[in-house]
Amino acid sequence: PRALRIAVIPGDGIGQEVMPEGLACLRAAAARFNLDIELDEQFKDWATCDRYLRTGSMLPEGWKETLAPYDAIYFGAVGMPNLVPDHISLWGSLIQFRREFDQYISLRPCRLMPGIACPLANKKVGDIDFWVVRENTEGEYSSIGGKMFPGTDREVVIQETVMSRIGVDRVLKYAFDLAQSRPKKHLTSATKSNGISITMPYWDERCAEMAKGYQDVSVDKYHIDILTAWFVLRPELFDVVVGSNLFGDILSDLGPACTGSIGVAPSGNINPEGTWPSLFEPVHGSAPDIAGKGIANPVGMIWAGQMMLEHFGYKEAADIMMKAIETALESGGSQVITPDLGGAGTCQSLGGHIANLINKL
Ligand code: NAD
Ligand code: IPM
Numbered sequence: 173p174r175a176l177r178i179a180v181i182p183g184d185g186i187g188q189e190v191m192p193e194g195l196a197c198l199r200a201a202a203a204r205f206n207l208d209i210e211l212d213e214q215f216k217d218w219a220t221c222d223r224y225l226r227t228g229s230m231l232p233e234g235w236k237e238t239l240a241p242y243d244a245i246y247f248g249a250v251g252m253p254n255l256v257p258d259h260i261s262l263w264g265s266l267i268q269f270r271r272e273f274d275q276y277i278s279l280r281p282c283r284l285m286p287g288i289a290c291p292l293a294n295k296k297v298g299d300i301d302f303w304v305v306r307e308n309t310e311g312e313y314s315s316i317g318g319k320m321f322p323g324t325d326r327e328v329v330i331q332e333t334v335m336s337r338i339g340v341d342r343v344l345k346y347a348f349d350l351a352q353s354r355p356k357k358h359l360t361s362a363t364k365s366n367g368i369s370i371t372m373p374y375w376d377e378r379c380a381e382m383a384k385g386y387q388d389v390s391v392d393k394y395h396i397d398i399l400t401a402w403f404v405l406r407p408e409l410f411d412v413v414v415g416s417n418l419f420g421d422i423l424s425d426l427g428p429a430c431t432g433s434i435g436v437a438p439s440g441n442i443n444p445e446g447t448w449p450s451l452f453e454p455v456h457g458s459a460p461d462i463a464g465k466g467i468a469n470p471v472g473m474i475w476a477g478q479m480m481l482e483h484f485g486y487k488e489a490a491d492i493m494m495k496a497i498e499t500a501l502e503s504g505g506s507q508v509i510t511p512d513l514g515g516a517g518t519c520q521s522l523g524g525h526i527a528n529l530i531n532k533l
């Protein structure tokens with residue numbers, strides 16, 4: 173594989189705490205496998221609420237031109253809702269990246285790891301092992317709408333859901349391709365076409381059309397309400413789950429919560445064509461409730477780094493990173509594992525343990 177240039181953006185809250193652990197693990201993998209990876213840390217105050225309070229914007233002017241030449245962005249988390257309203261901090265940073273860099277796939281694995289006490293009864297390793305493929309640039313996250321008659325009793329707010337044929341087809345195609353590459357070859361589509369009567373039937377229609385080209389993939393669809401119930405009651409039903417922007421967002425917190433903690437879940441925001449940089453981040457947010465305590469689980473951040481290496485074809489290094497994560501969770505012990513998984517360890521104890529394993533496994 174070729175040299176990689178990565179822009180490192182830790183962001184707010186625990187983003188600042190888990191990022192050093194993610195970087196240490198990537199550096200360990202790079203050293204061990206002689207990978208040519210530049211981790212550019214000049215973006216420490218980009219996409220932070222501090223920066224917003226100081227300058228009035230989350231990102232400097234020209235951010236797009238600055239970041240475009242990088243191969244990928246390694247991203248922590250954003251949001252300090254006590255200081256800056258979330259829609260301002262997020263639409264001023266992460267959501268801009270996704271939209272402007274056309275990262276139309278959000279790829280989120282959900283896997284029960286060895287050694288973790290599953291919050292669902294009677295589940296063993298292998299029972300929960302699926303991918304959520306989330307549409308990441310349109311759908312319910314649209315900028316079309318507005319507020320009318322503000323401040324009066326006629327006040328109305330509207331935010332339109334947008335589904336384009338290109339937008340729906342490309343995420344479905346990605347999900348079908350992924351399903352086809354997996355042993356079970358099964359795809360589940362999240363819908364709500366009983367209630368949301370224009371966009372969701374359209375999603376179903378495009379899904380049925382796409383399925384015609386994948387005769388070897390078995391397909392089912394569930395309305396989002398009952399789908400959340402099946403996630404909890406029968407997670408073994410799922411292999412690849414594809415959903416709109418909002419549905420995929422919800423499913424990708426619920427799924428990892430069913431595997432023990434959302435702190436372990438990673439996410440790839442992918443521009444499959446490679447025209448623009450892809451972005452790899454944990455699924456979780458800035459966790460203001462535990463920020464500064466040093467107890468955030470770094471696995472989501474580290475696993476996001478693993479996904480990044482895998483995305484660029486550094487398979488050997490990615491495999492060792494995955495093995496190191498699994499080994500640490502299974503046998504790190506309660507002094508190493510973080511409190512969200514029932515341990516008494518810290519962000520650094522778990523991150524450092526994984527980095528060591530990457531060196532020597
Ligand atoms: P959150 O993911 O930040 O936190 C939810 C709960 O999970 C909290 O109790 C938190 O302590 C816990 N948690 C999250 N990550 C953890 C980890 N690594 N280890 C241990 N515990 C962890 O979600 P939220 O509370 O809805 O949002 C907080 C802020 O983060 C808001 O500003 C929100 O907009 C933002 N947010 C940002 C992103 C992102 O940048 N990608 C994602 C989600 C939320
Ligand atoms: C995520 C987050 C974001 C989203 C928020 C912070 C805008 O929840 O990455 O899942 O909704 O996409």
Ligand code: MN
Pocket residue numbers: 421422425455
């Ligand atoms: Mn989310």
